[in-house]
Amino acid sequence: MELVPMAEILQKADEEGYGVGGFNVNNLESLQAIIQAAEEERSPLILATSEGAINYMGMDHVIGMVKGYLKNTDLPVALHLDHGGSFEAAMKCIRKGYSSVMIDASKYPFEENIAKTREVVQAAHAVGVTVEAELGRLVGNEDDVTVTEKEAAMTNPDEAVEFVERTGVDCLAVAIGTAHGVYKGDPELDFDRLQKINDKVDVPLVLHGASGVPDSDVQKSIEMGIRKINVNTAFQQAFTAKLREVLEENPDMYDPRKYCGPARDAMVERVKDKIRAFGSDGKAW
Numbered sequence: 001m002e003l004v005p006m007a008e009i010l011q012k013a014d015e016e017g018y019g020v021g022g023f024n025v026n027n028l029e030s031l032q033a034i035i036q037a038a039e040e041e042r043s044p045l046i047l048a049t050s051e052g053a054i055n056y057m058g059m060d061h062v063i064g065m066v067k068g069y070l071k072n073t074d075l076p077v078a079l080h081l082d083h084g085g086s087f088e089a090a091m092k093c094i095r096k097g098y099s100s101v102m103i104d105a106s107k108y109p110f111e112e113n114i115a116k117t118r119e120v121v122q123a124a125h126a127v128g129v130t131v132e133a134e135l136g137r138l139v140g141n142e143d144d145v146t147v148t149e150k151e152a153a154m155t156n157p158d159e160a161v162e163f164v165e166r167t168g169v170d171c172l173a174v175a176i177g178t179a180h181g182v183y184k185g186d187p188e189l190d191f192d193r194l195q196k197i198n199d200k201v202d203v204p205l206v207l208h209g210a211s212g213v214p215d216s217d218v219q220k221s222i223e224m225g226i227r228k229i230n231v232n233t234a235f236q237q238a239f240t241a242k243l244r245e246v247l248e249e250n251p252d253m254y255d256p257r258k259y260c261g262p263a264r265d266a267m268v269e270r271v272k273d274k275i276r277a278f279g280s281d282g283k284a285w
């Protein structure tokens, strides 16, 4: 199986009205857990790697692991750069074989965000690669991206239409009240804003920072056009909680396979829960 462009996965989700997880890969065990869950649930798969995760694992190792997996699966799989910070970062991933990139120029003023996004779209589309961009800014911390409450901004629906038209982007990440990382209080999603954006914008929408959002709210957002839902923190928490438990019970344990294995199994269950909550179970083709 070859990697598929992420746009293909999102287009089918859009036609049939479900969401697909953009699940972050941070190491071998997280990749194994996500793959196992997707195989068991027969879900299309979007493997997301941030620049930080690529630096941690090594780009060639990421590519090697994913290509190895592709030999043994018939699931549709996209490999996606999460929060690419520059044209160069996006091009490096495309050159190595990624089928999707995010250019996150949301920290720049509107016109600059458009210019930076359009530049990546033109190059990526020339070789059939999907592009995600972001308009508005989520509070919180995701790897190298930190946004304070003062810097955060919700997506303006009118700007969203103009942004999509002028950039030609395939899918748009919107800021509607979610946050990256661990939530301070209960998240309050601005569904009116999401509905307005969805009424005006005709590309699939992306929800970042979904870890702390109740499934019922994610499901409501899927009804309003969200097609890709990014989850990282919740899976890291599931992995680490189990790892801690095993080490606390076995303080003399030193073989990483003995504590990473159960942690990975715990993560598999969390990923499966999310796949079912988003409705992509059984949707592989």
Ligand code: 13P
Binding pocket: 024, 082, 083, 142, 179, 180, 181, 182, 207, 208, 209, 210, 211, 212, 230, 231, 232, 233, 234
């Ligand atoms: P969380 O870490 O909050 O789940 O967010 C993930 C994300 O949005 C990746 O881009």
